[in-house]
Amino acid sequence: MEEKKVLEELRRYRERDLKYEEGRILGSMCTKPHPISRKVLEMFLETNLGDPGLFPGTKGLEEEVIKMIGEMLHNRNPFGYIISGGTEANITALRVVKKMARERGKREVNILIPESAHFSFEKAREMMDLKYEKIPLDKRYTMDVKYLRDYIEDKGKDVDGIVAIAGSTELGTVDNIPEISKVAREYNIYIHVDGAFGGFVIPFLEERYRLEGYNYNFDFSLDNVFSITVDPHKMGLAPIPAGGILFRDISFKRYLEVEAPYLTETSQATLVGTRPGFGVAATWAIMKLLGPEGYREIVSQCMENTYYLVRRMKEYSFESVIDPVLNIVAIRDENPLDTSLKLRKMGWYLSTCRCVEALRVVMMPHITREHIDKFIEALARCKKR
Numbered sequence: 001m002e003e004k005k006v007l008e009e010l011r012r013y014r015e016r017d018l019k020y021e022e023g024r025i026l027g028s029m030c031t032k033p034h035p036i037s038r039k040v041l042e043m044f045l046e047t048n049l050g051d052p053g054l055f056p057g058t059k060g061l062e063e064e065v066i067k068m069i070g071e072m073l074h075n076r077n078p079f080g081y082i083i084s085g086g087t088e089a090n091i092t093a094l095r096v097v098k099k100m101a102r103e104r105g106k107r108e109v110n111i112l113i114p115e116s117a118h119f120s121f122e123k124a125r126e127m128m129d130l131k132y133e134k135i136p137l138d139k140r141y142t143m144d145v146k147y148l149r150d151y152i153e154d155k156g157k158d159v160d161g162i163v164a165i166a167g168s169t170e171l172g173t174v175d176n177i178p179e180i181s182k183v184a185r186e187y188n189i190y191i192h193v194d195g196a197f198g199g200f201v202i203p204f205l206e207e208r209y210r211l212e213g214y215n216y217n218f219d220f221s222l223d224n225v226f227s228i229t230v231d232p233h234k235m236g237l238a239p240i241p242a243g244g245i246l247f248r249d250i251s252f253k254r255y256l257e258v259e260a261p262y263l264t265e266t267s268q269a270t271l272v273g274t275r276p277g278f279g280v281a282a283t284w285a286i287m288k289l290l291g292p293e294g295y296r297e298i299v300s301q302c303m304e305n306t307y308y309l310v311r312r313m314k315e316y317s318f319e320s321v322i323d324p325v326l327n328i329v330a331i332r333d334e335n336p337l338d339t340s341l342k343l344r345k346m347g348w349y350l351s352t353c354r355c356v357e358a359l360r361v362v363m364m365p366h367i368t369r370e371h372i373d374k375f376i377e378a379l380a381r382c383k384k385r
C-alpha cells in the first residue's frame with residue numbers, strides 16, 4: 001500500500017474511536033494526555049527501558065520520575081519503575097510479598113485484601129497461587145478495620161501481606177490506612193497500597209481534607225507501607241502506558257531481580273522486559289510543567305465538577321451512594337446494567353458498580369460542566385424523570 005492510502009485507512013479506523021473531548025466517556029480513569037506528550041513521543045519513540053544501559057538518558061528520567069512521585073508520597077529514597085499500568089504494578093508488589101514469605105519458609109502465601117480491590121489482584125492471585133482472605137467493607141465502603149484486626153489477632157502469624165486501597169475503582173473510597181498501619185506494625189505485616197487512581201489525586205486535596213477533618217493519609221509516612229501503586233496514566237495526565245510502582249527503598253529490589261544475560265545489565269527486576277521509554281519521559285515532562293500547583297488546580301476542577309454533578313442529580317432525585325471522596329460519583333439505580341446499556345445507545349459511556357446497585361461516573365479532566373448538564377438531561381430522559 002502507498003503511505004497515503006495507509007494513513008487514510010488508519011484515519012478511517014481511528015474515526016470509529018470515541019474522543020475524550022466530546023465528553024461522552026464517563027467511565028474511564030484515563031483522559032486526554034497533556035499536549036506535550038506528542039512532542040515527547042516523537043523524541044523518545046524508539047527508547048527501550050528493557051535494556052537501560054543503551055538508554056542511560058531515558059533511565060535517568062525514570063529515576064527522576066520515581067524520585068518526584070516519591071516526594072509526593074513523603075519518601076526521599078524510593079525505588080521503583082514506570083511500567084505498563086496499575087495491573088503490572090500490583091502484580092510486581094505481590095511478587096515481593098510472595099518472595100519475602102518464601103524466604104521466611106512459608107509455603108502458602110496469605111494476603112488480606114478488601115472486597116473493593118481491583119480485578120488486577122485476581123490475576124496476581126491466579127498467577128502466583130496466592131491465598132486471599134477477602135475483608136468485607138464497612139458502611140463507608142472501606143475495608144472493615146475491626147474485622148481485619150480480629151482476623152489478624154486470630155491468625156497473625158499466617159498473614160504475609162495486606163492490600164489497602166487509596167481510591168477504589170468503583171467508588172473512589174480510601175481505606176483507613178493509618179489504622180491499618182497500626183495493626184500491621186504490631187504484627188510486622190507488609191502493606192501494599194493500591195493508589196493507582198488516588199495517588200495523583202489525594203496528595204493534592206490535603207488542604208480540603210484537613211479542613212473537613214479527614215485523615216486520608218496512605219503513603220510512606222505510615223509504618224509498614226512498603227509499596228504503592230500510583231499511575232501517571234490516570235490522573236497524572238500521562239499518555240498510556242505509564243503505571244507506577246514505588247517501594248520504600250532499594251532493599252526491595254533483590255526480591256524482583258532475575259539474572260539477565262544478553263543485556264547491558266546483569267539482572268532485570270521488571271515483569272515486562274522490553275518496555276517503552278516515552279511514557280516515562282512524558283510523565284517527567286508533565287510533572288515538571290505542571291508542578292504540584294498545576295495538579296492541584298486540575299484536581300480541584302475535577303472535584304468542583306464532581307460536586308456539581310451531585311447537585312444536578314438532586315434536582316432530578318438521583319441519589320449519590322456516598323458523599324464523593326475523590327472525583328467519582330456512584331448514582332443509585334435499581335437496574336444499573338440495563339440503564340447503562342440504554343445510555344450507551346444514547347451515546348453515553350459509563351460503567352456500573354459491583355458492590356452496590358449503582359452507575360459509576362468518573363469526573364476526569366476532560367469532562368466539563370456543559371457535558372455534565374447534557375448527561376444529566378440524558379439520564380433524566382432515560383429514567384423518565
Ligand code: EBR
Pocket residue numbers: 027028029030084085086087088090118120167168169194195196197231243
Ligand atoms: C480502571 C482503569 C480504566 C481505564 C477503566 C480506562 C476504564 C477505562 N482502573 O476506560 C486500581 C485502583 C484501578 C485500576 C484500573 C488498576 C489497573 C489498578 N488499581 O492496569 O492501568 O482502578 O488498567 O490499572 P491498569
